[in-house]
Amino acid sequence: MVVKAFSVDLNQPLVFQVGHLGDAYQEWVHQPIVSREGPRFFKSDFWEFLTRTAWWVIPLVWLPVVSWSILTTIQRGLSPSMAAYLALIGIFVWSLMEYSLHRFLFHIKTSSYWGNTLHYLLHGCHHKHPMDGYRLVFPPAATAILCIPFWSLVKSVVPYTAAPAVFGGGMLGYVMYDVTHYYLHHGRPSQTVAHNLKKYHLNHHFRNQTSGFGITSSLWDSVFGTLPPKKV
Template identity: 70%
Template sequence: MVAKEFTVDLRKALVFQVGHLGKAYQEWVHQPIVSKEGPRFFENNILEFLTRTVWWAVPTIWLPVVCWFVVMSLRMGQSLLEVSLLILAGIFVWTLIEYCLHRFLFHIKTESYWANTAHYLLHGCHHKHPMDGLRLVFPPAAAAVLCFPFFGLAKLLTTATAAPAAAAPAFFGGGMLGYVMYDCIHYYLHHGNPSSNRAKYLKRYHMNHHFRVQTLGFGITSSLWDVIFGTLPPALKASQKSN
């Protein structure tokens, strides 16, 4: 007797359903539903509330934190020029982190119940419902937890390059600024109407990732690392050559 395949009921809370899809989860989650109305994740109202984040919460919460870390480096003796260079370095490193997270973690292949469930919460929901504006940016509580290991990484990188201890806060602040830019740009690419050529390119580049080739085009703020690591979609390679 052949077991009946599991079917997700979109009228019910989704999070504890998707794990039952097993191997079929990857195909299901990459068939987007284009609607501005997001699905319900949890039956519990408190958990459901915690999954929703307005985009402007990201700059409102994190830009003051960025400033605090930058000022910390200045007070510890770093010059304004040194701090400016550290901020730029932090933004640059963030673009690589952004690419690696998106490619190797957010698009990891899963099959088991809990792995599918975790992946759906982390990134799968965004691919299934790409126009859900309240589940596009990273929830601040989760971002706060990740600040600790990322600050440790900033200290490690600055120590490895023989930079003074005062360099780590500004470098970390630059990385956080890169993250804020990433989340705001990501939201704009889904819900904005770009007028500049660069913004139009980024929107086309990202929508290509969602609706055409979801295994390529992992950058958000830049296609730099896709070019370097050979994951730029073929259509965009052709357009770059023609330009």
């Protein structure tokens, strides 16, 4: 008996369909649909609302947290210049996290029902619909949950007075990452650096999805040997 392969109905909510693709999910999710109109994820309007975020919400929500964190370090007795230095360390740490998350978590290979479903929610949806403007940045509610282990890690390894500024720097790095990511998809950069970064990222989407994991820079791709191959 031949079992017919599962086919995703793009006119129906997608999240609870993609798990049924099994081993075929990886091929399906990396065949992009280039449209500014995003798919529906959930039948429930409430859950659907939580998946959609405008880019400007990210700095609006998180820059006050960044400012408060750095100010807290100053209030604990460190100088503004030292707080700024610690924030730069946080940005650097985030840059490595950005690369690592994208390479090892966002591009993890899955085939089980729940593995496919969770991967689609986390990053697969972005590769399937790369121009969906409301799913290019991470919803604040999900970010807030992930901040808990990040803050716990920072305060466990960084001295009491310095920890808030390092955390704030990390959050600033995250804000820079998310708004840059949005711009690389929907902006029209005229400056050379931004233009090349856009080409670099779109290459990851449309030519070689197993390299070029950096978003805000190609630094860690250079360090770990995941630069895209040069055109011959």
